[in-house]
Amino acid sequence: MDAPAADRASRDASIALGLTLPTDTVLYLLLPLHAATFGVTFAEAGLLLAANRLVRILGYGWIARFYEQHGPRAACSLAVLGAAASSLGYALLPGLWWLLAARLVWGLSFAALNIATQALATAEAGGAARRSGRSRAIIATGPMIGLVAGALIAEARGPHFVFLLLGGIALLALPFALRLPGGHGERVRGAPRFGLPARIDVWSFVQGMALDGVFVLGLSVLAASALGGQGQGAALAAGLALALRYASEIALGPAGGALAHRFGAMRMLVLLSTTSALALAAIGLGGPGLWIGALSVVLLRGLLQPLPAPAVAALNPGADRVPALARLATWRDLGAGAGPLAAGLLLPVLPPTLVYGLTGLALLWAGLALPGPRLRPERPAPRAP
Known part of the structure; x- marks a missing residue:
C-alpha cells in the first residue's frame, strides 16, 4: 500500500469509528445517571460498562484473525452494523440481559474498528505518525459532539431517544467502511496476548x-x-x-x-x-x-x-x-x-x-x-x- 492509499484508507476507517463511537461514550454518560430508566440498578450499570472492556480483552485475538482472513472492508462493515444494532438495543431493550448482549456486540465491533484504524494508519511507514495524529482527531470528533448533544437531548427527550438517533448516525459509517480495501488483511501471526508483557x-x-x-x-x-x-x-x-x-x-x-x-x-x-x-x-x-x-x-x-x-x-x-x-x-x-x-x-x-x-x-x-x-x-x- 503506497502513502496516498494509506492516507485514504486511514481516513475512511477513522470516519467510520468516529461515527459509531458515540454509541459507547454516551452510554458511559447516561447509563449511570438513568439506570432505573434502563431497567437496571446502579451496580448492574457498572457491570454493563465493564462488560464492554471484558469482551474486548477476550476477543481481540479472534478479531485480529478475522481481520487477517477477510480484510478491513468486511471487518469494519460488520462492525458498523454491530454498533448500530447495539445502540438500538440500548434504546429498545431494557433490562440487564438484553443490555449485556448489546454491550458484547459493541465490544467486538469496537475491536474490529480499532484494529483497522491503527493498522491502516501504520500500513505505510512514511508518514505513519502524521496519519495517526489525523486519525485520532477524526475519531474524537464524534464522541465530543455526541456527549454534549446527547446530554442536551436526554434532558429534553429522554435517554432512549438519544440512542435511537445514535443508531441511525452509526449507519452513516457504512459507506466509508465499504470503501476500505477488500480481500485479505495483513498476515497476523499467533502471539500470546498475555504472559510476560x-x-x-x-x-x-x-x-x-x-x-x-x-x-x-x-x-x-x-x-x-x-x-x-x-x-x-x-x-x-x-x-x-x-x-x-x-x-x-x-x-x-x-x-x-x-x-x-x-x-x-x-x-x-x-x-x-x-x-x-x-x-x-x-x-x-x-x-x-x-x-x-x-x-x-x-x-x-x-x-x-x-x-x-x-x-x-x-x-x-x-x-x-x-x-x-x-x-x-x-x-x-x-x-x-x-x-x-x-x-x-x-x-x-x-x-x-x-x-x-x-x-x-x-x-x-x-x-x-x-x-x-x-x-x-x-x-x-x-x-x-
Missing part, C-alpha cells in the same frame, strides 16, 4: 489506568459538582467534562503526530508520559493545582494519543505489527477497566493527594521504563539524482 505493554496498562481510569472518574465528578451537582444539569456537566478530553485530541492530535514525525514517537512518548505524571500529581494538591493539573492532563493526553501506534509499529515491523497493536490495546483495556475500580475504592478512604500522587508515580515509572528513544524521526526518502 513488553515494556510498552506495561506502559499501556498504566496509561489506561491513570489517564482513562483514575483521571476520567475524578474529572467527571469534579465537573458535575462544580457545574450543577446532582441536579438537572448533572448530565450536561459530566458531558462537558468528558467532551473536553476529545476536544483536546481534535486540536492537538495532529500536533502530536507531527512532533513524533519530527523527533521520533518513542522520544515524545517518554517526554509526554513524564509530564503527564507530574500533572496528575498536581491534581491531588487541590486548589489551583487541581485545575491546572486537570487542564494540563487533558492537553497532554491530546498530544499523547497518536503516539503508541507508530511506536509499536516501529518496534514490531512486518507481520508482528498487527498482533502487537492488538496486544497493546488489550493491556490498555485492562488498565482502563482497573482504573475506575481503584479510584472508587481508594478515593473514599485515602486523601486525593495520595491517590493522584501514587497514580502519577506509576505513570512516571512506566514512562521512564520504556525502551530507550532509539526510534528515529521519520525522514523523507532521498531524491533520485
Whole structure:
C-alpha cells in the first residue's frame, strides 16, 4: 500500500469509528445517571460498562484473525452494523440481559474498528505518525459532539431517544467502511496476548489506568459538582467534562503526530508520559493545582494519543505489527477497566493527594521504563539524482 492509499484508507476507517463511537461514550454518560430508566440498578450499570472492556480483552485475538482472513472492508462493515444494532438495543431493550448482549456486540465491533484504524494508519511507514495524529482527531470528533448533544437531548427527550438517533448516525459509517480495501488483511501471526508483557505493554496498562481510569472518574465528578451537582444539569456537566478530553485530541492530535514525525514517537512518548505524571500529581494538591493539573492532563493526553501506534509499529515491523497493536490495546483495556475500580475504592478512604500522587508515580515509572528513544524521526526518502 503506497502513502496516498494509506492516507485514504486511514481516513475512511477513522470516519467510520468516529461515527459509531458515540454509541459507547454516551452510554458511559447516561447509563449511570438513568439506570432505573434502563431497567437496571446502579451496580448492574457498572457491570454493563465493564462488560464492554471484558469482551474486548477476550476477543481481540479472534478479531485480529478475522481481520487477517477477510480484510478491513468486511471487518469494519460488520462492525458498523454491530454498533448500530447495539445502540438500538440500548434504546429498545431494557433490562440487564438484553443490555449485556448489546454491550458484547459493541465490544467486538469496537475491536474490529480499532484494529483497522491503527493498522491502516501504520500500513505505510512514511508518514505513519502524521496519519495517526489525523486519525485520532477524526475519531474524537464524534464522541465530543455526541456527549454534549446527547446530554442536551436526554434532558429534553429522554435517554432512549438519544440512542435511537445514535443508531441511525452509526449507519452513516457504512459507506466509508465499504470503501476500505477488500480481500485479505495483513498476515497476523499467533502471539500470546498475555504472559510476560513488553515494556510498552506495561506502559499501556498504566496509561489506561491513570489517564482513562483514575483521571476520567475524578474529572467527571469534579465537573458535575462544580457545574450543577446532582441536579438537572448533572448530565450536561459530566458531558462537558468528558467532551473536553476529545476536544483536546481534535486540536492537538495532529500536533502530536507531527512532533513524533519530527523527533521520533518513542522520544515524545517518554517526554509526554513524564509530564503527564507530574500533572496528575498536581491534581491531588487541590486548589489551583487541581485545575491546572486537570487542564494540563487533558492537553497532554491530546498530544499523547497518536503516539503508541507508530511506536509499536516501529518496534514490531512486518507481520508482528498487527498482533502487537492488538496486544497493546488489550493491556490498555485492562488498565482502563482497573482504573475506575481503584479510584472508587481508594478515593473514599485515602486523601486525593495520595491517590493522584501514587497514580502519577506509576505513570512516571512506566514512562521512564520504556525502551530507550532509539526510534528515529521519520525522514523523507532521498531524491533520485
